[in-house]
Every structure is written in C-alpha cells, then in structure tokens.
Amino acid sequence: DQQVKQNSPSLSVQEGRISILNCDYTNSMFDYFLWYKKYPAEGPTFLISISSIKDKNEDGRFTVFLNKSAKHLSLHIVPSQPGDSAVYFCAASYGGATNKLIFGTGTLLAVQP
Amino acid sequence: DSGVTQTPKHLITATGQRVTLRCSPRSGDLSVYWYQQSLDQGLQFLIQYYNGEERAKGNILERFSAQQFPDLHSELNLSSLELGDSALYFCASSTRQLETQYFGPGTRLLVL
Numbered sequence: 001d002q003q004v005k006q007n008s009p010s011l012s013v014q015e016g017r018i019s020i021l022n023c024d025y026t027n028s029m030f031d032y033f034l035w036y037k038k039y040p041a042e043g044p045t046f047l048i049s050i051s052s053i054k055d056k057n058e059d060g061r062f063t064v065f066l067n068k069s070a071k072h073l074s075l076h077i078v079p080s081q082p083g084d085s086a087v088y089f090c091a092a093s094y095g096g097a098t099n100k101l102i103f104g105t106g107t108l109l110a111v112q113p
Numbered sequence: 114d115s116g117v118t119q120t121p122k123h124l125i126t127a128t129g130q131r132v133t134l135r136c137s138p139r140s141g142d143l144s145v146y147w148y149q150q151s152l153d154q155g156l157q158f159l160i161q162y163y164n165g166e167e168r169a170k171g172n173i174l175e176r177f178s179a180q181q182f183p184d185l186h187s188e189l190n191l192s193s194l195e196l197g198d199s200a201l202y203f204c205a206s207s208t209r210q211l212e213t214q215y216f217g218p219g220t221r222l223l224v225l
Binding site for chain 2: 034036041042043044045046049089091099100101102103104105106
C-alpha cells in the first residue's frame, strides 16, 4: 500500500521557468511533510518541510504548498536552474514517538539550459 | 556534506554471507534511522534508534538486525544474504526524534 505517491516519474522544464512537483498521500494521520533532492550516487539532501498546521512554507527559490483536504502537496522551484536536475522525493511522517519517513517513489526533474 | 558518514561505500558479497554496515551520525544527533532503497521499492524505512534504544521498526527482515552504540554510531547487520538484498542502504540522523533527518551517502550492496 503506497501511502505517499508521486505520480509523475519525470518532468522536464526550461531553465528560468517554474518547476512544479506533485505528491499525494492517503493517510490523514501524517502531520509533517518533507522534500528531499537526490543526485546519483549520493544520499537524499533535505530541501524544505512543512507542518500540517501550515499551508505554505517558503525558502528562497523553493516553496511547498500543502492542501490537507485534498491530501496533496507540491514543491515549486522558481526559477529553475540546471543544477536543480535531480530526483525529488516527498516524504511524510506521523510524528509522535517516532519519526520514520514514508517516501514517495520520486520524480526525476530535468532542467534544460 | 550532511555530516553523516557511512562505510563501506560499496560492498560485493555472495549469497548466504553476512555483512555489517556502519553509520556515524552528525555530531550531537541522538537518533539514527536506516533505510533501504531497492530498484522496485523506493526508499523503505527499516529501523530507528534513539540514544541507544530501538524506537521503531519498519519492514525489516528477521535476517537483519541493528544496534546503536554508546558513542551513538550504528551498525546494520545483514545475514544469510539473498540476491534480493542487493540495494542501497542509507543511514540518517536527527538531533531529536522529531527533527529533520539528514542522510549519509549510502552503502551500495551487491549480492552475487
């Protein structure tokens, strides 16, 4: 049962334009959401997170939006740069006594110069 | 560089063997997590330790075990290895249990 889903395996965007990566989840108990970026042969790198009590969090070129009623979150990257080309994973956690992350399957972003 | 280190970087072994993967968390981090990334399963949570104690288990096989030592480094032991255990194994750490997790570079295990 895939509780966190990233339905787009890949996305191609022109440099300077907006990249929008989407993520859906099924478990309403999730209360913390994160986005990680991963380059080949490296571990995931933390990008940005959002608590379920918020609907938006911004950090430089990265903004995460959370729509709890739709159980949907998205990551916006503006402007996109070639160095942003990587696999992006969204992840969710329940909080509580543990913090295990449930990951989506990832979206490969290619930013074309 | 996340500050989390993992050794070895690559490991090639045969079916039936046992291996140990090592993780050193970021300085000051008490919580350590292990994840497995295989081709068809994505990143899957295996187990969490907090200050030496096991706190949560995911879909970790009985052939796998882990521990966290007093100096807070952790080891993941994989035994009776099967071809399907070939994967990337990541360790992550966080300051406390509910803080953001920072990942190491991973250990790539190939079972032949």
